[in-house]
Amino acid sequence: MGDLIDQLRAGLPDDAILTDPDVTTSYANDMASFCPSGAPAVVVLPRTTEQVQHVMRTATVLRVPVVPQGARTGLSGAANASEGCIVLSLTKMDRILEINPVDRVAVVEPGVVNAVLSRAVAEQGLYYPPDPSSWEQCTIGGNIGTGSGGLCCVKYGVTAEYVLGLEVVLADGRLLKTGRRTAKGVAGYDMTRLFVGSEGSLGIVVEATLALKPVPPLQLALAAEFPSVAAACDAVCAIMAGGHVPSLLELMDSTTIRAVNDLANMGLPDSTEALLLAAFDTHDPGADLAALGELCTAAGATQVVPAEDAAESEMLLQARRMSFPALERISSATMIDDVCVPRSALGAMLDGVAGIAEKFGLTIGVCAHAGDGNTHPVVCFDAADPDESRRARESFDEIMALGLELGGTITGEHGVGVLKKEWLARELGPVGVEMQRGIKEVFDPLGILNPGKLF
Amino acid sequence: MGDLIDQLRAGLPDDAILTDPDVTTSYANDMASFCPSGAPAVVVLPRTTEQVQHVMRTATVLRVPVVPQGARTGLSGAANASEGCIVLSLTKMDRILEINPVDRVAVVEPGVVNAVLSRAVAEQGLYYPPDPSSWEQCTIGGNIGTGSGGLCCVKYGVTAEYVLGLEVVLADGRLLKTGRRTAKGVAGYDMTRLFVGSEGSLGIVVEATLALKPVPPLQLALAAEFPSVAAACDAVCAIMAGGHVPSLLELMDSTTIRAVNDLANMGLPDSTEALLLAAFDTHDPGADLAALGELCTAAGATQVVPAEDAAESEMLLQARRMSFPALERISSATMIDDVCVPRSALGAMLDGVAGIAEKFGLTIGVCAHAGDGNTHPVVCFDAADPDESRRARESFDEIMALGLELGGTITGEHGVGVLKKEWLARELGPVGVEMQRGIKEVFDPLGILNPGKLF
Numbered sequence: 001m002g003d004l005i006d007q008l009r010a011g012l013p014d015d016a017i018l019t020d021p022d023v024t025t026s027y028a029n030d031m032a033s034f035c036p037s038g039a040p041a042v043v044v045l046p047r048t049t050e051q052v053q054h055v056m057r058t059a060t061v062l063r064v065p066v067v068p069q070g071a072r073t074g075l076s077g078a079a080n081a082s083e084g085c086i087v088l089s090l091t092k093m094d095r096i097l098e099i100n101p102v103d104r105v106a107v108v109e110p111g112v113v114n115a116v117l118s119r120a121v122a123e124q125g126l127y128y129p130p131d132p133s134s135w136e137q138c139t140i141g142g143n144i145g146t147g148s149g150g151l152c153c154v155k156y157g158v159t160a161e162y163v164l165g166l167e168v169v170l171a172d173g174r175l176l177k178t179g180r181r182t183a184k185g186v187a188g189y190d191m192t193r194l195f196v197g198s199e200g201s202l203g204i205v206v207e208a209t210l211a212l213k214p215v216p217p218l219q220l221a222l223a224a225e226f227p228s229v230a231a232a233c234d235a236v237c238a239i240m241a242g243g244h245v246p247s248l249l250e251l252m253d254s255t256t257i258r259a260v261n262d263l264a265n266m267g268l269p270d271s272t273e274a275l276l277l278a279a280f281d282t283h284d285p286g287a288d289l290a291a292l293g294e295l296c297t298a299a300g301a302t303q304v305v306p307a308e309d310a311a312e313s314e315m316l317l318q319a320r321r322m323s324f325p326a327l328e329r330i331s332s333a334t335m336i337d338d339v340c341v342p343r344s345a346l347g348a349m350l351d352g353v354a355g356i357a358e359k360f361g362l363t364i365g366v367c368a369h370a371g372d373g374n375t376h377p378v379v380c381f382d383a384a385d386p387d388e389s390r391r392a393r394e395s396f397d398e399i400m401a402l403g404l405e406l407g408g409t410i411t412g413e414h415g416v417g418v419l420k421k422e423w424l425a426r427e428l429g430p431v432g433v434e435m436q437r438g439i440k441e442v443f444d445p446l447g448i449l450n451p452g453k454l455f
Numbered sequence: 456m457g458d459l460i461d462q463l464r465a466g467l468p469d470d471a472i473l474t475d476p477d478v479t480t481s482y483a484n485d486m487a488s489f490c491p492s493g494a495p496a497v498v499v500l501p502r503t504t505e506q507v508q509h510v511m512r513t514a515t516v517l518r519v520p521v522v523p524q525g526a527r528t529g530l531s532g533a534a535n536a537s538e539g540c541i542v543l544s545l546t547k548m549d550r551i552l553e554i555n556p557v558d559r560v561a562v563v564e565p566g567v568v569n570a571v572l573s574r575a576v577a578e579q580g581l582y583y584p585p586d587p588s589s590w591e592q593c594t595i596g597g598n599i600g601t602g603s604g605g606l607c608c609v610k611y612g613v614t615a616e617y618v619l620g621l622e623v624v625l626a627d628g629r630l631l632k633t634g635r636r637t638a639k640g641v642a643g644y645d646m647t648r649l650f651v652g653s654e655g656s657l658g659i660v661v662e663a664t665l666a667l668k669p670v671p672p673l674q675l676a677l678a679a680e681f682p683s684v685a686a687a688c689d690a691v692c693a694i695m696a697g698g699h700v701p702s703l704l705e706l707m708d709s710t711t712i713r714a715v716n717d718l719a720n721m722g723l724p725d726s727t728e729a730l731l732l733a734a735f736d737t738h739d740p741g742a743d744l745a746a747l748g749e750l751c752t753a754a755g756a757t758q759v760v761p762a763e764d765a766a767e768s769e770m771l772l773q774a775r776r777m778s779f780p781a782l783e784r785i786s787s788a789t790m791i792d793d794v795c796v797p798r799s800a801l802g803a804m805l806d807g808v809a810g811i812a813e814k815f816g817l818t819i820g821v822c823a824h825a826g827d828g829n830t831h832p833v834v835c836f837d838a839a840d841p842d843e844s845r846r847a848r849e850s851f852d853e854i855m856a857l858g859l860e861l862g863g864t865i866t867g868e869h870g871v872g873v874l875k876k877e878w879l880a881r882e883l884g885p886v887g888v889e890m891q892r893g894i895k896e897v898f899d900p901l902g903i904l905n906p907g908k909l910f
């Protein structure tokens with residue numbers, strides 16, 4: 001331990017090394033429930049690639065596990081410290097190195113906050129789409145580690161689709177450059193994509209070249225109220241089969257609607273069993289919303305409310321943004337599932353979740369990125385009640401089982417971390433796990449990079 | 456050899472095994488120049504996943520190399536047979552298993568021809584964008600192995616972005632399922648993307664789940680004539696920096712223009728030093744073309760010709776489609792480079808290629824997917840002249856060196872194969888090569904999958 005700190009000091013400034021247990025303990029967890037963590041031996045906050053390389057070389061020599069961290073807004077325990085580890089926080093490497101409107105790329109350090117980058121590129125007429133709910137806190141490095149999504153993915157895709165190239169410090173401290181800054185490139189295996197979603201288990205991202213898009217027109221939204229979740233899901237299928245490309249297509253179930261009403265008195269009718277929010281950022285969003293509204297009505301919507309302007313759109317989307325805070329008020333604790341199913345199975349998924357809530361006697365509110373089939377069932381429970389906590393965990397697992405049955409995945413955008421390790425093995429199967437472990441060993445033969453996560 | 460054929464027969468029907476040397480020799484090469492090949496011991500044409508598994512198990516037991524092939528339209532020698540190998544042609548596995556408009560996916564076998572799939576999904580209002588020039592011949596399996604591009608990539612991206620999930624037969628005959636059919640998913644490492652562009656070196660793709668888009672409106676095109684390549688490249692930069700999203704943005708240099716004129720008497724003025732072709736498939740392509748035309752004029756275009764309708768658009772694009780056949784008439788042989796640079800470096804790249812042509816005393820015509828910075832310098836030479844052949848190969852290499860200098864990649868969409876092996880190592884660097892070799896060993900510990908390619 002003394003040896004570890006001494007060796008770290010040889011390549012890091014004093015203020016980049018935190019050892020006070022009161023401080024280091026505050027780095028032990030991300031935002032997931034039910035995930036064990038240990039006490040870090042030390043927290044390091046490097047500012048340069050060379051400093052990260054020094055940390056990894058030290059960790060390799062001393063065989064100390066390293067847990068990379070961004071803003072710790074993750075929801076799977078992937079950033080949780082293990083006992084005696086080095087927590088490697090990338091938050092001080094937060095420079096935007098370049099924004100290039102001709103090449104439509106940004107080059108950034110991993111600690112840049114998502115919203116900071118989004119605003120910086122917007123000033124140059126550019127758009128970095130991935131928009132996880134935590135975008136005001138979460139970092140690009142964390143987004144890359146997790147493979148984050150957001151509300152815009154139904155049209156613009158996920159983080160992975162915007163990562164062109166990376167600089168990565170390997171477990172032994174060597175620097176690996178992957179990918180490119182060109183629009184296309186097929187030189188060798190796609191190592192860049194391998195790191196996206198690898199949850200810090202293969203290397204430490206110290207620089208990323210990101211693809212940007214031109215800023216689209218302002219989006220215009222619509223809310224549609226349905227007498228049943230099934231009818232709302234039918235509308236989603238009709239919208240997607242009809243060739244529409246909304247920039248947002250979200251579903252809230254009645255539990256969520258009532259929670260939001262209780263929190264903010266949004267005036268949503270209590271008779272509404274499901275709310276669909278849609279938006280277009282096209283040349284003529286009003287016309288696109290009208291066509292979409294007709295499909296909602298045909299599917300049984302009792303009311304369709306298109307916004308007249310951007311301000312009204314924002315008001316409609318407020319209901320969605322308040323969903324998680326509203327559901328979190330219902331009980332002392334929540335767990336957020338992240339099952340993604342083929343969108344044709346969305347109705348079956350939500351029906352199944354309602355059954356699981358009933359079976360376990362729990363409140364489970366569902367928000368969904370409906371256009372992606374990505375559901376977020378929020379299991380509400382009393383953490384002080386051991387039996388209710390057990391039921392919460394069991395229902396959480398049963399929701400993942402249902403997702404796999406329906407041809408889906410256990411995680412659309414939140415990652416595996418500690419929370420879904422067993423389930424990853426079920427999803428991948430033994431051959432898949434064997435190959436993934438093989439890849440892990442290529443990059444991290446000593447097993448010091450975020451051990452105990454994923455597998 | 457007799458042993459090999461006998462063991463293959465145990466799991467394959469007789470008509471799936473070709474041993475006549477006159478026949479098997481015809482499977483020895485893809486369409487690349489300067490790439491050595493050997494005589495296959497046997498060509499197998501399985502129709503089922505089980506048959507592919509039998510082939511791989513046999514190859515593993517007998518330690519025989521396996522070279523997977525699609526339509527052999529590749530341009531890097533990646534599908535060339537090695538001496539005594541099993542050529543594994545996937546062309547008989549050519550069924551479209553599913554097209555689903557709600558989930559916007561197609562599930563296909565690897566031997567499905569790109570154009571066949573494109574037309575089949577179009578009948579259901581769907582669009583499979585990747586459109587390599589060989590789309591009427593090339594197979595989806597080949598597209599996945601190569602990571603193919605095409606003309607539409609400037610708006611719609613490359614093959615990799617449309618591959619959601621795969622079934623892969625591993626070197627030892629086991630079946631690996633990767634990815635998903637959902638819109639999103641981050642469960643474990645992205646194995647799907649690892650196989651895209653892996654050139655048959657990691658496993659045999661036997662089924663692919665592909666993402667589809669809704670059919671866009673018909674595109675409308677424009678041609679702009681420039682007095683210099685530099686002016687045309689300036690226009691490309693202005694178009695992209697201006698936030699435009701054309702569905703096609705192609706550049707032809709004067710050598711290409713004159714070759715096309717000679718072939719088809721297109722009436723392109725001989726004074727034109729560069730031609731830019733652009734198209735939009737937006738709601739109001741006429742307005743978008745007008746704005747783009749103004750940028751061309753501002754950059755120095757001497758004439759801007761927008762098409763009035765789809766038929767006129769097709770006529771304009773004919774010039775581009777005829778480029779390679781026209782350049783191939785100039786000499787007895789051609790080599791097509793595939794260097795992709797950041798689009799801000801396109802002018803420097805084309806200027807450098809002109810210098811290389813002069814230095815080596817060769818004709819090098821350039822077509823470029825200008826919006827992507829993806830250039831295709833076509834080196835024309837007399838294959839019967841050893842000195843000219845040597846100069847052709849040297850100029851080809853010098854073009855790749857220039858691409859790397861300018862921050863680009865040696866291959867945007869044609870792959871590495873045999874042709875660019877040395878250059879892959881230069882692009883990746885020693886750490887990159889070491890990691891990629893490590894991955895190769897995880898999947899193919901005996902080294903029987905397409906040996907001698909990539910590395």
